[in-house]
Amino acid sequence: MAGGTRSALTREAVLDAAAGLVKRYGPNALTMRRLAAELGTAVTSIYWHVGGREALLDALVERTVAELGEIRPSGRTPEQRVAGVARDLRRQLHDHPHLVALVHERGLTERMFLPAQRVLVREAHAAGLRGARAAEFVRAVQFQVVGHVLVERNRERAPVQCPGEEELWSAEAAGDDPALARALARPVDTERLFVTAVRALVRSLLAPALPTRPSDSAG
Known part of the structure; x- marks a missing residue:
């Protein structure tokens, strides 16, 4: 997936996977490395789509609201x-x-x-x-x-x-x-x-x- 990560992965897919991790294990279990492993992609790709962990948490909050x-x-x-x-x-x-x-x-x-x-x-x-x-x-x-x-x-x-x-x-x-x-x-x-x-x-x-x-x- 490395060669076409940016085109294959979407922001919504990242947020879906992040929400799934939080739902199963809680917010403390949500790390960029764990999320990247869940999606089968590189950590840099996660950053490219949603920014850092704080930005990711903000996006999850906005979506929940x-x-x-x-x-x-x-x-x-x-x-x-x-x-x-x-x-x-x-x-x-x-x-x-x-x-x-x-x-x-x-x-x-x-x-x-x-x-x-x-x-x-x-x-x-x-x-x-x-x-x-x-x-x-x-x-x-x-x-x-x-x-x-x-x-x-x-x-x-x-x-x-x-x-x-x-x-x-x-x-x-x-x-x-x-x-x-x-x-x-x-x-x-x-x-x-x-x-x-x-x-x-x-x-x-x-x-x-x-x-x-x-x-x-x-x-």
Whole structure:
């Protein structure tokens, strides 16, 4: 690859490989030599395409911010649209923890969330929320997403629990609700729990702004 490195290799390919290394091993594992080995090229070729390591990290941060900015709402109702935005934001944060940490370390966390906040502002305005109530709505949804992701990450990295929930929740512990004990003893469905919590939050925040319709109470 040495003879035609510059023409065969692209900046996007370098960033893809760098993002992959960061995702698998963390930012500290990203060295120019390791990246060159991953791509099967010379270190000088990496420098030619993206500059030094700091410039490479800046480019990864910019791309991560841009990807979070691509979140778009979908759905017929405000509740569905906001829940969709929340799901997309959660997925991005959950799937790229090291890249998100890199953004945070470089002091760009607020900028990273700005595009999603703007989407939520538009949805809040469309639902009739204005001013402080709209701001509270935006932050409540954002904090719900971030908090859920942090809890998920902590559970994933925690050591095996002894005793576990399946042992702690017996029929006796649940009193007269054995079905509750069985449910709490099962592994957590984090996706379902997240959607349930977000929908409940959004519904409560939008309730004063939305007219009551027969179809709403039926759902």
